[in-house]
Amino acid sequence: MPFGNTHNQLKMKFSSEAEYPDLSKHNNHMAKVLTPAMYERLRSKQTPSGFTLDDVIQTGVDNPGHPFIMTVGCVAGDEETYEVFKELLDPVISDRHGGYKPTDKHKTDLNSNNLKGGDDLDPNYVLSSRVRTGRSIRGFCLPPHCSRGERRAVETLSIEALASLTGDLKGKYYALKNMTDAEQQQLIDDHFLFDKPVSPLLLASGMARDWPDARGIWHNDNKTFLVWVNEEDHLRVISMQKGGNMKEVFNRFCTGLTKIETLFKERGHAFMWNEHLGYVLTCPSNLGTGLRAGVHVKLPNMSKNAKFEEILKRLRLQKRGTGGVDTAAVGGVFDISNADRLGFSEVELVQMVVDGIKLLIEMEKRLEKGQSIDDLMPAQK
Amino acid sequence: MPFGNTHNNFKLNYKVEEEYPDLSKHNNHMAKVLTKEIYGKLRDKQTPSGYTVDDVIQTGVDNPGHPFIMTVGCVAGDEESYEVFKDLLDPVICDRHGGYKPTDKHKTDLNFENLKGGDDLDPNYVLSSRVRTGRSIKGFTLPPHNSRGERRLIEKLSVEALTSLDGEFKGKYYPLKSMTDAEQEQLIADHFLFDKPVSPLLTCAGMARDWPDARGIWHNDNKTFLVWVNEEDHLRVISMQKGGNMREVFRRFCVGLGKIEEIFKKHNHGFMWNEHLGYILTCPSNLGTGLRGGVHVKLPKLSTHPKFEEILTRLRLQKRGTGGVDTASVGGVFDISNADRLGSSEVEQVQLVVDGVKLMVEMEKKLEKGEAIDSMIPSQK
Numbered sequence: 001m002p003f004g005n006t007h008n009q010l011k012m013k014f015s016s017e018a019e020y021p022d023l024s025k026h027n028n029h030m031a032k033v034l035t036p037a038m039y040e041r042l043r044s045k046q047t048p049s050g051f052t053l054d055d056v057i058q059t060g061v062d063n064p065g066h067p068f069i070m071t072v073g074c075v076a077g078d079e080e081t082y083e084v085f086k087e088l089l090d091p092v093i094s095d096r097h098g099g100y101k102p103t104d105k106h107k108t109d110l111n112s113n114n115l116k117g118g119d120d121l122d123p124n125y126v127l128s129s130r131v132r133t134g135r136s137i138r139g140f141c142l143p144p145h146c147s148r149g150e151r152r153a154v155e156t157l158s159i160e161a162l163a164s165l166t167g168d169l170k171g172k173y174y175a176l177k178n179m180t181d182a183e184q185q186q187l188i189d190d191h192f193l194f195d196k197p198v199s200p201l202l203l204a205s206g207m208a209r210d211w212p213d214a215r216g217i218w219h220n221d222n223k224t225f226l227v228w229v230n231e232e233d234h235l236r237v238i239s240m241q242k243g244g245n246m247k248e249v250f251n252r253f254c255t256g257l258t259k260i261e262t263l264f265k266e267r268g269h270a271f272m273w274n275e276h277l278g279y280v281l282t283c284p285s286n287l288g289t290g291l292r293a294g295v296h297v298k299l300p301n302m303s304k305n306a307k308f309e310e311i312l313k314r315l316r317l318q319k320r321g322t323g324g325v326d327t328a329a330v331g332g333v334f335d336i337s338n339a340d341r342l343g344f345s346e347v348e349l350v351q352m353v354v355d356g357i358k359l360l361i362e363m364e365k366r367l368e369k370g371q372s373i374d375d376l377m378p379a380q381k
Numbered sequence: 382m383p384f385g386n387t388h389n390n391f392k393l394n395y396k397v398e399e400e401y402p403d404l405s406k407h408n409n410h411m412a413k414v415l416t417k418e419i420y421g422k423l424r425d426k427q428t429p430s431g432y433t434v435d436d437v438i439q440t441g442v443d444n445p446g447h448p449f450i451m452t453v454g455c456v457a458g459d460e461e462s463y464e465v466f467k468d469l470l471d472p473v474i475c476d477r478h479g480g481y482k483p484t485d486k487h488k489t490d491l492n493f494e495n496l497k498g499g500d501d502l503d504p505n506y507v508l509s510s511r512v513r514t515g516r517s518i519k520g521f522t523l524p525p526h527n528s529r530g531e532r533r534l535i536e537k538l539s540v541e542a543l544t545s546l547d548g549e550f551k552g553k554y555y556p557l558k559s560m561t562d563a564e565q566e567q568l569i570a571d572h573f574l575f576d577k578p579v580s581p582l583l584t585c586a587g588m589a590r591d592w593p594d595a596r597g598i599w600h601n602d603n604k605t606f607l608v609w610v611n612e613e614d615h616l617r618v619i620s621m622q623k624g625g626n627m628r629e630v631f632r633r634f635c636v637g638l639g640k641i642e643e644i645f646k647k648h649n650h651g652f653m654w655n656e657h658l659g660y661i662l663t664c665p666s667n668l669g670t671g672l673r674g675g676v677h678v679k680l681p682k683l684s685t686h687p688k689f690e691e692i693l694t695r696l697r698l699q700k701r702g703t704g705g706v707d708t709a710s711v712g713g714v715f716d717i718s719n720a721d722r723l724g725s726s727e728v729e730q731v732q733l734v735v736d737g738v739k740l741m742v743e744m745e746k747k748l749e750k751g752e753a754i755d756s757m758i759p760s761q762k
Contacts, residue, residue, distance in 0.1 A: 007388050019528055021529060150389075
């Protein structure tokens with residue numbers, strides 16, 4: 001093959017010590033796991049498409065991390081990455097996903113009927129509800145590694161599949177590269193537009209190459225169901241609406257996702273999935289369900305309570321600012337979502353959000369009245 | 382780069398049209414030259430180290446350019462890039478270097494005694510003088526492509542060579558990764574420190590990988606001779622001092638460079654050079670001499686004269702702000718340097734700067750007295 005492993009063969013002339021990255025100032029999952037001996041064993045390998053160990057770890061080498069925030073520091077370039085480099089990725093996955101073992105099985109449950117309640121989160125507190133996940137299309141390399149031809153094929157397939165959705169899910173695709181100013185403004189106002197990544201965590205992995213070629217946004221006419229094409233994953237699928245009816249959001253999410261999966265299968269393309277890792281995505285942190293279900297919720301009193309962090313932890317929830325990951329909360333409004341991705345099903349994760357938010361609002365109401373919340377403290381879920 | 386789609390083995394399964402980049406909104410040398418046909422011809426080739434055409438062009442694909450500034454849009458990953466991808470690079474070189482033909486020969490002249498004058502530029506106007514160039518060490522791949530092992534070995538060889546210098550060249554090496562705060566402050570105050578590149582033109586080419594591993598700054602005790610290790614090129618060599626004695630700056634430049642080259646040769650590492658392209662560097666714009674000889678000069682009146690640009694063009698000079706490339710001038714002080722790199726020798730280029738700046742200072746003095754400069758407008762050099 002013309003590309004073979006030549007770029008990697010040259011490096012093999014240098015000893016493993018000479019090539020092993022300096023991780024002494026690093027604080028990410030990859031750096032915690034990758035010993036010199038492990039590097040030596042893995043450095044001559046490549047996946048069938050040619051993704052190598054240095055490809056997997058480049059983002060983690062270039063981004064030492066943060067003393068308080070533990071980033072993942074490695075990415076997959078294709079489905080086989082998780083197998084060929086399991087010696088590195090299994091411990092990373094275990095560390096990141098609460099002790100998940102190489103022998104564990106992941107359960108997928110996208111039957112929204114299994115969700116109990118969730119249609120009555122108090123809209124005086126819950127401003128909006130949202131569920132997102134990612135999907136990778138089998139047979140193509142992932143965003144850190146895919147070629148322009150592959151990325152365009154992913155886009156073409158996605159557009160075909162999405163264009164055949166009907167009813168509540170009927171919608172339109174907006175390619176990033178030929179969006180009009182008016183379309184762009186509308187998408188920004190709707191909080192739908194994604195832009196070229198600026199985070200060095202993403203850039204260093206190579207996923208912004210050729211921007212904005214073959215990237216785009218599809219959404220239904222009702223503006224409640226949205227798909228990002230070729231951003232950090234092949235597809236990001238988002239269901240959202242104002243208010244606290246998480247059940248409806250999750251219903252639409254499951255229905256839409258299932259329809260899309262069927263349409264892809266009809267065209268000979270399954271989603272990457274296996275019974276150990278669930279849905280396979282670019283970042284090891286998104287394996288399993290790849291699901292983040294959350295609400296924007298007003299918790300000005302709760303968030304100042306000394307036990308807030310502890311409560312979130314016990315409820316298996318995490319907080320973010322209303323701009324998403326790595327942003328600050330504004331006006332006491334927080335983005336609260338499930339912390340887990342792997343080892344729990346979709347229904348289980350959304351259930352945790354629904355139950356947890358209900359409890360947090362109860363606590364907020366207590367604190368408003370100057371009452372104690374001690375009897376409401378939950379056990380570790 | 383050794384990552385990204387460059388070694389994606391699946392690419393050749395896609396047709397040329399599918400892989401050919403969308404350059405419709407692009408304005409750089411690569412985009413002007415790279416037709417689908419040329420891409421088709423080059424896409425299954427690689428250099429001995431595994432560098433491919435997608436590697437060469439990635440930075441130009443990711444950075445469409447500017448309507449007024451013509452960037453190069455391609456880089457070399459090793460010495461052989463200029464041969465294997467000559468179908469692309471020869472026309473780019475021709476376009477960038479004033480019609481330089483594939484059959485042309487480049488003259489190297491680092492004999493500073495061949496420079497006429499240059500020791501008396503008026504220090505009331507010329508604040509500082511500087512000459513820089515780059516050098517690549519034969520047998521290693523270039524910054525967009527090299528591995529950590531290669532980069533570290535380049536650093537090791539460079540440090541050995543530089544620490545053996547004596548007399549006016551006796552100095553010290555400061556690796557970026559273990560610099561103390563005090564050392565860093567001093568290097569910033571001396572205008573010596575280089576930092577991790579932020580320009581997407583450079584980061585998209587892959588040359589900032591593994592930062593700051595194996596990067597550093599060496600300078601002599603007198604602070605007039607400085608070497609950057611593993612920034613955009615293996616070595617950047619800089620001679621500089623306050624005032625207008627360009628002759629002295631160039632003398633030190635030539636003598637220092639000569640000594641460094643000798644030491645590298647003794648260890649069987651010549652610099653990359655050939656009689657067609659002169660010194661081989663990462664960016665095609667720096668081929669030939671790789672030399673930029675310039676001054677910081679006060680030209681508040683001349684710079685606002687309508688013929689300023691025309692005068693610079695005729696003198697084969699270019700202006701920059703005092704922060705270097707892509708910065709603005711402050712207080713009428715400009716960085717004026719030679720525009721050419723390839724097709725003329727080092728002595729010839731520095732001569733152009735010396736003669737040109739002398740003329741412009743004379744013009745500035747005339748304009749100060751309210752006199753016309755029409756009779757002084759030079760012919761095209």
